[in-house]
Amino acid sequence: MAEVTITAAGFFSGGRFGNERESFTAPSGNLSDVRWGEISDAPFERFGRLDGVCKSAIVAVEMLGLEAVVEGSRSDWGITVGTEYGCVDVDVAFFKTRNQPGGASPILFPYTLPSTAIGEIAIRHRITGPNACYMAGRESGMLALREGARLVESGEASACICVGCDSIGGPASSEPMTEAWAFLIADHALSERAPLGRIVFEPAADGRRRVYGLREVFEVLASDDIKRSELTIQAPCALRGGPDMLIRHMR
Amino acid sequence: MMAGTCGIRPMRRFRHGAFATDYAAEVTPDDEERLRLSEDYPGRGRAHLFALAAGRHALRMQGAATDASHTGLVLSTTKAELAALERLADTGDALDDMYNPFRLARALASDLRLGGPVLAVSNACASGLVAIAAASRILARGEARTVLVIGVDVLGEFLLAGFSALAALSERPCRPYDESRDGLSLGEGAGAILLTTAPISPARALAYVAGWSVTNDANHITAPSRNGDGLVSAMRRALSMAGLDSGDIDCINGHGTGTMYNDLMEAKALYELFGGDMPPMMSVKGYLAHTLGAAGVIEAVLSVAAMRERAVPGCLGLERQGVERTLNVSAQSRRVEPMTHLVTIKCGFGGVNAAVILSKESPANG
Numbered sequence: 105m106a107e108v109t110i111t112a113a114g115f116f117s118g119g120r121f122g123n124e125r126e127s128f129t130a131p132s133g134n135l136s137d138v139r140w141g142e143i144s145d146a147p148f149e150r151f152g153r154l155d156g157v158c159k160s161a162i163v164a165v166e167m168l169g170l171e172a173v174v175e176g177s178r179s180d181w182g183i184t185v186g187t188e189y190g191c192v193d194v195d196v197a198f199f200k201t202r203n204q205p206g207g208a209s210p211i212l213f214p215y216t217l218p219s220t221a222i223g224e225i226a227i228r229h230r231i232t233g234p235n236a237c238y239m240a241g242r243e244s245g246m247l248a249l250r251e252g253a254r255l256v257e258s259g260e261a262s263a264c265i266c267v268g269c270d271s272i273g274g275p276a277s278s279e280p281m282t283e284a285w286a287f288l289i290a291d292h293a294l295s296e297r298a299p300l301g302r303i304v305f306e307p308a309a310d311g312r313r314r315v316y317g318l319r320e321v322f323e324v325l326a327s328d329d330i331k332r333s334e335l336t337i338q339a340p341c342a343l344r345g346g347p348d349m350l351i352r353h354m355r
Numbered sequence: 356m357m358a359g360t361c362g363i364r365p366m367r368r369f370r371h372g373a374f375a376t377d378y379a380a381e382v383t384p385d386d387e388e389r390l391r392l393s394e395d396y397p398g399r400g401r402a403h404l405f406a407l408a409a410g411r412h413a414l415r416m417q418g419a420a421t422d423a424s425h426t427g428l429v430l431s432t433t434k435a436e437l438a439a440l441e442r443l444a445d446t447g448d449a450l451d452d453m454y455n456p457f458r459l460a461r462a463l464a465s466d467l468r469l470g471g472p473v474l475a476v477s478n479a480c481a482s483g484l485v486a487i488a489a490a491s492r493i494l495a496r497g498e499a500r501t502v503l504v505i506g507v508d509v510l511g512e513f514l515l516a517g518f519s520a521l522a523a524l525s526e527r528p529c530r531p532y533d534e535s536r537d538g539l540s541l542g543e544g545a546g547a548i549l550l551t552t553a554p555i556s557p558a559r560a561l562a563y564v565a566g567w568s569v570t571n572d573a574n575h576i577t578a579p580s581r582n583g584d585g586l587v588s589a590m591r592r593a594l595s596m597a598g599l600d601s602g603d604i605d606c607i608n609g610h611g612t613g614t615m616y617n618d619l620m621e622a623k624a625l626y627e628l629f630g631g632d633m634p635p636m637m638s639v640k641g642y643l644a645h646t647l648g649a650a651g652v653i654e655a656v657l658s659v660a661a662m663r664e665r666a667v668p669g670c671l672g673l674e675r676q677g678v679e680r681t682l683n684v685s686a687q688s689r690r691v692e693p694m695t696h697l698v699t700i701k702c703g704f705g706g707v708n709a710a711v712i713l714s715k716e717s718p719a720n721g
Contacts, residue, residue, distance in 0.1 A: 190456070198513070199512075202513075208517060214704055217704055219479050220704065226571040227574065240473070240474045275443055
């Protein structure tokens, strides 16, 4: 059975960012507090112009530490993004600009597409392979991970950055929330450091813990707790019918 | 289209002079009312209604051959129910959440009584082909035997203001690949295709999805790459998946938006792949304008029709080619024989490029 290896994971949540579980156990702050200089020494002038979805996705992907990844062409790396709410906040903000002197904002308009996060990641990391933006409710992030694994498994991509991201605080939300979870997967480890885990597709088995969110996947990968070394991720509703996705911890 | 009728006209639903153009391919209030009566689904928004009508039509074509309880749905759209989004922005009214593509997808699956997997794809103007690729993967993995792909987008002040702000709209109906082209025209509508791995007789199979690929320019958020490398890569990968080479392609359904840089990039990419031996090409934007997230699906439907008729419509608005490399495109409708393999291509914001190969021959028999 084909397996996919998870080389790295990163997150942005509750104003915190990182690639270790300890980094987000006490969330505080918010997206607007984050300055690019805190995240990376590599310049990124446009960071301040990005909307919340793109910002959170870019930060989570930065936390993957791609500079430590074995160098090589990223021409057939893929990017999958899953988002529950898309860019509804920037949609609202953009539409409010339409009556301003000079017309609607040409700067905000491109960010009214959730797939713009893919473009930002692709440009920053020179990734030119297959890409897709999925929306499947609260399981959108899991769908992005599953579809990314499938791209690798089928050979359409040699590696894939899978991101679940949402940023919402406007009239469409009951409570503000910004978070993004990113995973780098391939058919083998892509760096010298130990891989975090493996993804295999298996039929559901009794007794395994089932999860629905990327946060929990990240938690178990960042944990040394052996009791939590296997996670069955029930196929997202969007793709029921195939085998479940099993995450095997490798530490 | 074969008669050369243009659907791009002065808009009736929007105030004259409010945007950079008064022209669009609009579903008129009269046509909408007729559709609303025939579909018998009161209270649905325009995107919902159009998508439902297209989806029901596709399902009816297969009739009893489709097991709806195990049929999935992949919705392709950029803005879903745009009026609900505009209401949310203006009044804070979030009760109607059909502006969320997945909510609309679920509602459509419920209306159509589809019991399989449901998801929405939103990849800018390439969404339709990305959705066909997503559905094809679901089928290839055996996670469903039949998937309905619906593409829909509707016009609204939101989109007209946005594309006006980007100075991307032509004041007149768009003129793909023409030397006088100066921007795109916006359109609205829905298309649907039913993909299946269930055994059906070759006579009932309209076409086969033989290969697909999606790539990214990694170059610019709103502008196409200057060299077309990403689009070339998408076409090559799709051909490779289909087990074909460029010489096997009989016809191209281009993106052909009528913007200066898209058409230039597309011509470069096509020349890079096909060289001087370019197959006949069609762009339907001069008739239907750019339907954004619906375009990939609507144009796949039209591509299948072109394959069946062995003919392509003329490129409406084209008088004198104005792209760097000469394309095999004509203002007149033409016969194309043989017409066994067609490639359809779409590109979009965020640098996305997509290519799908449609074939008359089953890949299993190829």
